[in-house]
Amino acid sequence: MLTSNSSLEQAIDKILEKTEKEILSDLKNSGLDSKQTLDDSLTKLEQEYDKIISDGNKEADKIEKQIIGSSELGTRNKQLTTVEESIDKVFTKALDEIANADRSGDYLDLIKSLFDESTKILGTTEIVVYTNSKDKDIVQSLLSKYPGAELSSETIDCLGGVKINSKDGTMAFDNTVDAKVERLKPLIRKEISTKFGVGN
């Protein structure tokens, strides 16, 4: 009876010892695993942290670019609008002065040069001439120099100069001051804007 008890105790001790060893080993492994997981997650955390910072910086750069870009453009566009308003004012004043210009002196030469230019471009003097009421007398006085040319009884609304149609009505050439100003407008705008310190 005593022998069997002692064997049992020994068996129990062995089992206990084995279980203890297993538990200790498991604990040790778990400890190592946890440490490993912790170490790994630290690296991952650092990577994630770096990514968040990097993404944040990128986003900040993007927003900075957006804000700077749109405000610079906004300022530039306001400047363009202001310059254009000023150009319009200069134009209006200049056109007023042209409309009320003295019709004596060099003005006759100007109309003659416009006449010459127009007949040369159309390639004929068989023309009907249109002009405004202010220039009618000057144009009439020049007609004798252009055989076949007639002055239309209708007047046109313009600052000055002439508009010429061929008698068959198939060709026309607008050589009024208005048309000339319109054609040169882009260059005049540039001149005016340069005076305002904009452009080259």
Next chain:
Amino acid sequence: MSAEGGVQYSKIAEIKGPLVVVDDVSSAAFDELVEIETNEGERRLGKVLEVGNGKAIVQVFEGTTGLSISGTKAKFVGKVMEMPVSKEVLGRVFDGLGRPRDGLPDPIADKFIDINGQPMNPEQREYPKDFIQTGISVIDGTMTLVRGQKLPIFSGSGMSHNLLAAQIARQATVVGTKDDFAVVFAAIGVQYSEAEYFRRSLEESGALKRSVLFLNTADDPAIERIITPRVALTVAEYLAFDLGMHVLVILTDMTNYAEALREISAAREEVPGRKGYPGYLYTDLSTIYERAGKLKGKKGSVTQVPILSMPSDDITHPIPDLTGYITEGQIVLGRDLFRQGVYPPVNILMSLSRLMKDGIGKGSTREDHAEVSNQIYDAYSRAQEVRALAGIVGKAGLTEIDLRYMDVGDAFEKDFLTQATDESRTIEETLGIMWKIVSLLPKNEITKIKDKYIDQYYTGK
């Protein structure tokens, strides 16, 4: 520009499609600009296509709807079509004919330039070799764009080429230099919503201040589309060769341009070529594409990314076919990838940048770029073969190495190809991802990269 005007003719012989035939014309020149005045006093622009026997054939950009033979007048302006240019065009939005569309006044011109441009003297051309970073991995990594190159994007109907175009316009930049960079964006025959998307996209990203937009929408007359790429390139050439900027020109969609050309050709009763396009389609396209390049002694460059949608995804269609003859490679978008939801759906196996080799490597991108790119290309090609095989024998019938290649294919599409529309990757980030994918293969499968680079960058186990 001079004060001298042009003669106005009122004898209209015929109106046919987008063309007006003017009779009894004594002085007109080929390509001369024409102002058409309607009965109601409305003015439209056109240009002379043919002159002779007292007649002039005029192509009306805004279309001939509403014009009648009696009462319509054609004024021959005495000059070709010109675009007013200055630095002030940056940040502006124009229509397809170069007129302001942003509610601001006309730009104050520094110069007026013929929109047809001057052909580049071949002897004066400089070979393109400097990298442009688009921020899109698949382009920067495997089909690098270089300054002065013309690299088209071949897409298909409904695919995401417009998203890609806008992303390139927003993100593109030159690295390693302080030179100014600009984007000229020409939208040809796009929907109004797309045009608005392009404008808003550049505005909101702050990229508009370095961009010039030309927007020809689908409801604008088709004939205007002939002019849009030309005015855009005129501005680009000015910015590049007069102001010394590096300019990227994006033209989308060139198919709409070719269709406008076909419309005019049909109206002129010319003998049609393939699919009804005119026989001179190749020559005409080359007058646009060949305006890309660099010139000796000039600081700037003009780089072109024309985008065209291939009808029925047919790469042998005359437009992509003839484009491919002129340009230096192509970026092909794949329908399968698009259906899978991959963005950008670039099919790298059909794509190529012929000038890439000269724009990458040490001093430009990184010394290992060419080799890692070749390896990726090779591995993805093998992955496609393995996928096809798996479709027949099943995954279980594949070898261990085949499975690795399948992983490479998946990682390539998921990590490298796929990119958010607002994600800009630096070339270092792109190369990093490429190495991550290559590292999925065992070292003995990496045959296109030198050992020293494998030792330095390989991250596999």
